[in-house]
Amino acid sequence: MITRMSSLFLRTLREDPADAEVPSHRYLVRAGYVRRVAPGIFSWLPLGYEVYRNVERIVRQEMNSAGFQEVHFPALLPREAYEATGRWSEYGDTLFRLQDRKNADYLLGPTHEEMFTLMVKGEYSSYKDLPVTLYQIQTKYRDEARPRAGILRGREFVMKDSYSFDIDDAGLEASYARHRQAYIDTFTRLGLEFVIVSAMSGAMGGSASEEFLAPTVVGEDSFVRCTSCDYAANVEAVVTPVTQEQDFGGLPASHVELTPNAASIDDLVALSNSVEALRRADRDWEAADTLKIVVFMVTDAEGTQKPLAIGIPGDREVDGKRLEAVLHPRDARPFEEADFAKHLALVKGYIGPGVLGSQQAAGIEFLVDPRVVEGTSWVSGANVSGSHVYDLVAGRDFSADGSIEVAEVREGDLCPECGGGLTLARGIEIGHIFQLGRKYAEAMGLKVQGETGELVTVTMGSYGIGVSRAVAAIAEQSHDDKGLIWPREVAPADVHVIATGKSDEPFDYADQLAADLEARGVRVLLDDRRGVSPGVKFNDSELIGVPTIVVVGKRLPEGFIEVKDRATGERSDIAVSDALVQISEICGK
RNA sequence: CGGGGCGUAGCGUAGUGGCUAGCGCGCCUGCUUUGGGAGCAGGAGAUCGGGAGUUCGAAUCUCCCCGCCCCGACCA
Incomplete structure (x- = not known):
């Protein structure tokens, strides 16, 4: 299906919205991808939803190919499950609570550890069933004290959350390692630059925990990176290198x-x-x-x-x-x-x-x-x-x-691994992986029978990717002063074909080219708007950020059209006779 | 929750007691224009966040309420 701008539900904005500060928010609104409906709550318009679904699809494919199985829970959950782990009260004001007509308490799930634990408990009861890793892609609700930066930190957002279930610690470690690799593959494919930092497990409990951060100045998490080795850590988790104890003989008395x-x-x-x-x-x-x-x-x-x-x-x-x-x-x-x-x-x-x-x-x-x-x-x-x-x-x-490790961390502090210098940077948390351990399994009574018939408490890992946040993170890392620049796989289209001029020829040609490209599997956004000046179309195309832009216009009579690379700005005229093949190649089709 | 800023048409804004609330973008109609956000002419669109008050007169002053944005606290 060719997406035609003459009928696409889209209105781009010439000016920055007054309430948007960070680039991803500004451009996602200006390019007509999202609209705010309440603080931290957004609607996706056609182009934005296309990008969102591309991200979701990639995440799903990578999870599936790692061997994890998709399930789906409701977002609307009864209080009981969260009572068992104490989180009904522990979560505090961040939890969206509501009541049904009988005044029974419900909540909108902020995370689903309890539900996954209960699900496995309901189906499995033997060590032979393990290990297993389940995931879902679900809308989560958290009544954040301060939502900010558009969809970077919302109160409603989509998260892919996975949970691994193992019989012992070695199994957990293996499941954790597998997930870690799946995340590396996923974020790489999403075109995100990221670093993996050690983190504190904090409220989640458990031992090992790492965060995937997309470095950008608007990120909410501070982290350090070593300039000479690959050490990286969240600021909360930075370890101060132990200095050698010194002999105090010879020091003056106090x-x-x-x-x-x-x-x-x-x-x-x-x-x-x-x-x-x-x-x-x-x-x-x-x-x-x-x-x-x-x-x-x-x-x-x-x-x-x-x-x-x-x-x-x-x-x-x-x-x-x-x-x-x-x-x-x-x-x-x-x-x-x-x-x-x-x-x-x-x-x-x-x-x-x-x-x-x-x-x-x-x-x-x-x-x-x-x-x-x-x-x-x-x-x-x-x-x-x-x-x-x-x-x-x-x-x-x-x-x-x-x-106690609580002193502020500074640029130039020493690396605990190699003694080199640390640099401070900020990043967006796009993924977080935890070795949860037995906290939830114990609270919910998740046990299976072991080889000798004894009951063994299962050990769990928990793994999250902010799917909607990833859209913003990509936008944050990939834009210029003209607009967005999507990596091809998440872009709303492969090619943005623009017809200019007032005669029928360029429009007819562009239409045919779009149809031919689509037939080869190239996704096309076609600007077939009549009576719209070329400048408007060029600016819109740069704002929207499709990776390849094709302009059909003044050189068409000579048999040439123009191909532009959105990211580099490089443009070249190509012969109409080669157009289909060349453009398909650029798009990898 | 603390600090700061703000609320005027779909968007961006001007207007600090006085005529019919002004401008730009966007939108509609017509003519012209068509390779970098076109021109001219005509037009639609606003309970000025809400309520109460002061005043001959309130977008403008007072009080109360609501909402939004930013920073911080908070936040798997």
Whole structure:
């Protein structure tokens, strides 16, 4: 079927929509691919839906060829299943809840671990049935606090979610590896540039977890990449390389010094460099020489509150996201005045290791950054207002309850694998794979009989691809200042044939060419609009972003038409006699 | 939830107390034009987010409500 622009349900916009900031959103709206109907909720118009379906088709084909089996669950689900895992309440406001006419509780599925687990439980009961991997392509609903960037982060979106079921850990690892490869194949075919980063499993529980990120400046996830090896990690999961413990023999003894009005690291460093008695012989003091103590009030799942003191080099801040990830499911907030009032051992601005740690009288848990290893020397608070301790050596003068990875990650930090430099970048999360383990199987009672007849809890993996998000991610990575540039396989057509002029000839010829191309399996978008100026058609074609553009116009009488490559802008005239063959070749048909 | 911005025709916008709410794009009719968002002429399209109030008079001022966008918090 030739798509004819004379009758296509399409209106392109000349101006950027006022509410769209990121390029993918702007162009998807301007080119008439999607329209917003509510915050984070979009409709697909014909061209957009074509692209969406192409992406979906590729995902489905790759899943099938990896041997995974497609099923389909409802989006509307009863409360009970989510009650068993506690997620009915755990999910909080993000869950769309509703009631039926009998006031029974329902939800719109935000994810389907429970349903898949129950499905397998209902059908299988023997180790001989495993392993098995099931998937679905489903609309998911999450009442996000802040949907943004068009279809990049919506409240209704389509996700491909898969779940593997294995009898043991080795099986899970194999299933995980197979899925990982299937994802590599899928994203490659979608034409996406991506990196695989190690991630925190967070709320999902389980052990290993990796994210597939499409690098772009508008991405929501920060990640690091090593410039000299292939290490890459989500910022939450970056590991600080362990520095060698140092011998502290020969280091000067610690000494308390008066440091009035130096409650901030900046003031402390400035003061230490300006007062003769405090200065270093070899160089100026730097913020990194200080040990900053940041205190949080941590609330656990039962609601119990406990202070937590974290010691990090003074030149760094605690990264909220990293803290959140490490503490999960516990929750942390910075200490407030009222908290200090209840913990008099903590002198705001002058807190030091001296009063910290579960062994001390105050009993406050004290964790330090991995950079604070035995033998390192610091300047820290003396727990008396207006005083700091110098030459405070870890392992000699103080010790912590353990270490914690929450310091902000910086460009140039060292790679934990090879010691090279790390660079920071942002990416869109297009896929996430988890070794879930037995959390859901246990909660839902998914057990099968093993070889000797005993009941064995199944171990699971969970794997997601944001299908609708992938459309936006591709648009984000593949556009220029004129519009979209689709990779051929996801493009709404292979060729955009434009007829120009006012006589019938170019239109008749274009029509015939389109029909001949279609007969060879080339998908054609035909601009057969009469009375529309060539400039409008050219601009529309660039906005729409079909990879190959064919212009039938002024040189037709001489027997030539023009072929343009949307991505490179290269154009060449080809003879009408070769047109069909050449264009088919360009399109790989 | 915190901070900032905004709500006027399908889209983009002007208009901070005074005549019939202006302009551009898009749309309709006619003529001309046809290789980079054509020209001329005519036309349709708006309860100015909603409600209440102040005023001789409100898009414009006041109060309440609703909604949207961006940043942050949040987020498998």
